[in-house]
Amino acid sequence: MSSTFTTSAARNIFYGGAVFSFLLFLALTFRTEQVLPQRDQRAQLDNPQVVAGKRIWENNNCIGCHTLLGEGAYFAPELGNVYKRRGPDFIKAWIKGQPTGVPGRRQMPQFNLTEQELDDMVAFLKYASEINTAKWPPNIEG
Amino acid sequence: MTLPKNIADRVWLVMLAATLTTWALGSSGATGTWAVLVMLGLACLKGVLVILDFMELRHAPLLWRILLLGWLTLIAALIVLFYWIGST
C-alpha cells in the first residue's frame, strides 16, 4: 500500500488524541457535576445518620459480598433498593439475626452493631434507594 | 460564467450551492420522504466531493475509496431506513 507511515506522525496523533479525549472526558465530568444535585439526594447527607451509615457500610466491608447500585461482589443480594424491597424493620432484624447457621447456606457474619448503628445503616440504605439511577434495577428483586 | 480552472474552486462552488439548497429547503419547511431524500442526496454529493477531491482519495488506492465512500453510503442508507421507519 503506497503511503508513508511515520513514527513522528503516530506519536503526535497519540499526544493529540490523548489530550483531546481527556479534555472531552473532563467536559462531560464538569457537566455531570452541574446536574448531579438534581439526582443524588444530597440533601439527605445533612442527616448525620446517613453519613454515619455509609461509614458503617464501609467499615464492615459489606461490598465484599453485596452489590450497591449494581457494583460490588455478586455473592449476596443487591442492597441499593433493599429499603424498598424489605423495609427498615426487616433489615434491622435480619442483620441482628445473623448468621443463620443453616447448613450449606451462604452465611452473613454477625457484626454486633448497636441499635444506633443499625438505624444509621437503615438511613444510609434509604438514601441509596432514593438516588435517581435511571430506573435501575429492572424490578424490585434487584 | 466560466468554470474556474482549479478543481478545488469548482468543488467549493458546487458544495456552496448544495448547502444553500439544503438551507432553502429547510427554511421552506419542506418535509416528507422526498425532502429527506433530496437533502440526504445533497449531503452525499458534498461528502463524495470532499472524499474524492478535497481528501484526494481519487488518486489513492481503491481500498481507501471503498472504506470512506462505503462509510458515507452506509450512514446515508441507514438514515433513510430509519426515517422511513419513523414515518410509517
Place this chain on the structure above:
Amino acid sequence: MKYTSQAVAKPYFIGAMGLFVAQVLFGLIMGLQYVIGDFLFPHIPFNVARMVHTNALIVWLLMGFMGSAYYLVPEEAETELHSPKLALILFWVFLIAAALTVIGYLAVPYATLARITGNDLLPTMGREFLEQPTITKIGIVIVALGFLYNLSMTFLKGRKTAINTVLMIGLWGLAIFFLFSFYNPHNLVKDKFYWWWVVHLWVEGVWELILGAILAFVLIKVTGVDREVIEKWLYVIITLALVSGMVGTGHHYFWIGAPEFWQWWGSVFSALEPVPFFAMTLFAFNMVNRRRREHPNRAATLWALGTGVMAFLGAGVWGFLHTLAPVNFYTHGTQITAAHGHMAFYGAYVMVVITMISYSMPLMRGRAANSNKAQVVEMWAFWLMTVAMVFITLFLTAAGILQVWLQRVSDTPLGFMATQDQISLFYWMREVAGVVFLIGVVTYLVSFFIKGEERAA
C-alpha cells in the same frame, strides 16, 4: 540481559508468582463457598476471601509491571538502572506491606482492622478493590514514587525510545490515578463516580499503555522485526486505547446516579474499546509472521500471541457483550460482569506479565531460553491455564444469562438467593475449571525447574 542491574527484576517476578498462587487458592475457596455456603465460615467469610483474591491480583500484577519495567527500561535506555539498591528496598517494603495487609484481613474482623489502623483519620476503606487500610495505601504511594523516581532517572539519562516513553507515561498515569482512591466523599454517587477514575482509567486506560509497551518490547526481541515498524504500531494501538477508553468510562456511569447522557456516550465509546485489542492481535501475529529470526524461546512467543488473542476475547468481545446501555440495564451486577472480569484480567494483564517472565527469566539465569523439555512443560501450562480460563468464563456467562433471565427479564422474577440456587450447577463446573487452572499455574512454576540441554546465553 545486557545490564547487570536488570537482575533486580527477579525478586519482583518471584514475589508476583507467589501472590499469584495465593490469589488462585483464595479464588478456589470462594468458588466453593458459592456452592457450599458455609465452607470455612466463620474463619474465612466470603468477603475476606474476596479481598485477598482481588488485592493479591492487583498487587502481583503491579509487582509484575515493576519487574518488567526494571528489566525493560535499562535495556531500552541502554544504561544501568539508577539505583538497584533502592529497587530491592522498595520490593521488600511492598511485599511486607502487602503481607501485613493480608494478615490484617485474615486475622481480625474488618471493622477492627479499620479501627486499629486509624481509618477514621482519613477514611478510605470499605470500597471494592480499595479495601486496603489507609496506611497501606500511603505505603503503596511511597513505593510507587520511589519506583518512578528510580526509573525516571534511568529513563532521562539514557536513550529515549517510544517503548520507554509509553511505559513511563503508563506508569506515571497509574500512580496519578491511584491518588483518587484517597477521595471518599459522603455523597455515594460522587464516591462511585471518582472510584472509577482509579479502577477503569487503570485497566482500560494507562494499564493498556503498559501492556502495549511490554508486548512491543518482547515482540522486538522475539521476532527481530526492526524497532521502527513496531513502535509506529504501538503508538496507533495505544491512541485507539486512550481515545476509546477515556470516555469509555461512561459505561460505568449508566446506573449509579450520573446524568443519562452517559448512557449514549458510554455505549458509543466503549463499543470502540475492542478495536485496540483487535489491532494488537493483528499486530502481534503480523510481527511474528514477518519475524527475521528464530528465537529459541518459543514459549514466550506463544504467550505473546496468546496475550493478544485472549485480551481481545476477554476485554474486547466479552466486554462488548454487556457494554451497551440497553443490554447493561439487565446484566449490570450479575455473573456476566464476573465472567468478563475474569477473562479480561487474565487475557490482558496476567498473560502479558507471564510473557515478560517467560522471556526474561531464562536470560536472567544465563541462557537464551529454557531447555526444550522445560518449554514443552511451559506450553502445557499455557494451554491448561488459558483453556481453563475460557471455561471459567463460559460457565459464568451461562450462569449470568440464566440469572438475568430468572431474576431480571422474566415477568415473575425470582429472588436473588432463589436464582443462585437455580444456577449452582454452573458454579460447580466453574470450580472444576478453577482447579484445572491451578494445575496450569503449578505446571508453569514447575517448568522453571526442569533441567535439559543448556542453550547458549
Place this chain on the structure above:
Amino acid sequence: MDTTINPPPATTDAEPHLHGDLAIWFFILAELMAFGVFFIAYAVTRAYNVEAFNAAQAGLDRNIGALNTILLITGSWGVVRSVQAARADRLVPAVRWMGVGLVCGLAFLVAKIFEYRAKFAAGLSMDTDTFHMFYFSLTFFHFMHVVLGVCILGILLLKLRRGGYGSHDVHGLETGAAYWHMVDLAWIVLFPLVYVMH
C-alpha cells in the same frame, strides 16, 4: 451526475498514492466510526419518537447551522488550496490560504459558542430531553474536533511561514489537511441530519 470534472491529477506520479500519513487515516476511520454510530443512534431514537424530535428540532437555529456549514466548506477549500500552493512552492499563497482555513475554523467556533449561549440562556441543555441530549452531544463532540483542528491548522500555518513545507516535504501538511477534511465531512452529514431533516 458526472462528478469527474477534473483535469489530469495534480500529482504527476500515476501510481495511486494516499496523501497524508497512514496513521491519520487510521484515526479518520476511527473518528468516522464514532460519528457514524452517533448518527445511527440519533436516527434510530428519532424513529421511535418522531413528534418529540420534530418539535424540539424546530427550536434550532437553521441559519447558524447553514452558516457553519459554509464556513467549514470554505475552510476546507482554503486548506486544499494551501496544500496545492505548497506543492508548487508558492509559499506566500500557501500561508494565505491556510489563513483562510484557520479564520473559517475560528469563525465556526465563535458562531457555535454564540449558538450554545443562546440555548443555555433559554434553559436548554443536554439533559432537557432526548433530542437536546443528541443535539448537544453531537455538536459538542464535533465542536471539540474543530478546536483540535484549529490548533492543528495553527501549527501548520506557523511551520509554513518558517518554510517548513514545500515541494520537498508536504507530508505533515497533507496529514493535517486530511484531518481537517474529516471534520468537515462529519459536519456535512451532521448538519442536514440534526438541523434540517424532519
